[in-house]
Amino acid sequence: MTEEGQGSAAGGPVGRPVGEPLIELRGVNKHFGQLHVLQDIDLTVGRGEVVVVIGPSGSGKSTLCRAINRLETVESGTILIEGQPLPAEGKGLAKLRAEVGMVFQSFNLFAHKTVLQNVTLAQVKVRKRGKAEAEARGRRLLDRVGLAAHAAKYPAQLSGGQQQRVAIARALAMDPKALLFDEPTSALDPEMINEVLEVMRALAAEGMTMVVVTHEMGFARSAANRVVFMADGRIVEDRVPEEFFADPRSERARDFLSKILKH
Ligand SMILES: Nc1ncnc2c1ncn2[C@@H]1O[C@H](COP(=O)(O)OP(=O)(O)OP(=O)(O)O)[C@@H](O)[C@H]1O
Ligand SMILES: [Mg+2]
Numbered sequence: 001m002t003e004e005g006q007g008s009a010a011g012g013p014v015g016r017p018v019g020e021p022l023i024e025l026r027g028v029n030k031h032f033g034q035l036h037v038l039q040d041i042d043l044t045v046g047r048g049e050v051v052v053v054i055g056p057s058g059s060g061k062s063t064l065c066r067a068i069n070r071l072e073t074v075e076s077g078t079i080l081i082e083g084q085p086l087p088a089e090g091k092g093l094a095k096l097r098a099e100v101g102m103v104f105q106s107f108n109l110f111a112h113k114t115v116l117q118n119v120t121l122a123q124v125k126v127r128k129r130g131k132a133e134a135e136a137r138g139r140r141l142l143d144r145v146g147l148a149a150h151a152a153k154y155p156a157q158l159s160g161g162q163q164q165r166v167a168i169a170r171a172l173a174m175d176p177k178a179l180l181f182d183e184p185t186s187a188l189d190p191e192m193i194n195e196v197l198e199v200m201r202a203l204a205a206e207g208m209t210m211v212v213v214t215h216e217m218g219f220a221r222s223a224a225n226r227v228v229f230m231a232d233g234r235i236v237e238d239r240v241p242e243e244f245f246a247d248p249r250s251e252r253a254r255d256f257l258s259k260i261l262k263h
Pocket of ligand 2: 062063
């Protein structure tokens with residue numbers, strides 16, 4: 001991580017204040033067999049900060065997200081949430097997954113539950129809310145993502161963009177401290193991408209702490225405090241978007257940007 005990257009974390013592109021460290025990775029390493037997929041990763045995400053992670057396919061972006069949520073274990077180094085190491089298992093782990101919500105490319109909704117049930121179940125199970133309270137909160141959040149009229153439908157009856165907004169509402173229902181997004185718009189038709197990015201922009205503006213793996217460079221420019229560029233399991237650049245896009249320092253990043261911006 002560069003000095004500049006850390007220093008510039010103090011102020012966001014839209015003047016959002018960035019608070020104390022919420023997510024911290026120190027010297028994190030992981031292999032898949034011979035493949036060193038996370039190499040000495042140091043990354044700090046402040047409260048209220050939006051960090052966009054980009055990089056070529058196979059560079060370790062998903063593994064990084066999954067490690068923060070402990071969907072993957074790591075071999076060395078530490079990962080802290082609010083200064084606390086990740087819980088290994090049991091109730092602590094369920095609580096972690098509620099507090100650091102994750103939104104995947106493939107939505108991962110429960111196919112045989114209604115939209116309302118999807119945004120209610122974990123509130124009752126993990127957060128121990130009563131059914132009425134959980135449903136009221138679920139309906140408020142569906143309203144917020146523009147889906148109040150769809151509460152009784154099943155996921156297959158919704159468009160991809162609508163399903164992804166349900167997935168975001170479901171994560172929000174847990175009162176997360178932070179949200180991780182792994183290519184949330186990559187499976188969507190172009191006309192649906194914006195409706196999901198709009199929800200994410202609104203969350204960012206409200207101060208939600210977010211780590212977002214995405215190829216949407218417009219989102220990175222407009223909503224991110226920092227862009228983290230990964231290649232071959234390493235963080236190669238960690239900088240404010242304006243600087244990164246105007247003047248990428250590494251050959252890898254220049255090459256990547258020239259490809260992605262040509263689309
Ligand atoms: N469960 C696994 N077992 C073995 N190898 C894995 C596993 N998950 C990922 N890998 C490998 O680790 C490397 C990093 O994968 P990862 O999914 O983190 O990359 P990525 O940057 O998210 O790529 P993409 O842009 O294609 O999503 C890849 O080479 C991948 O094949
Ligand atoms: Mg990935």
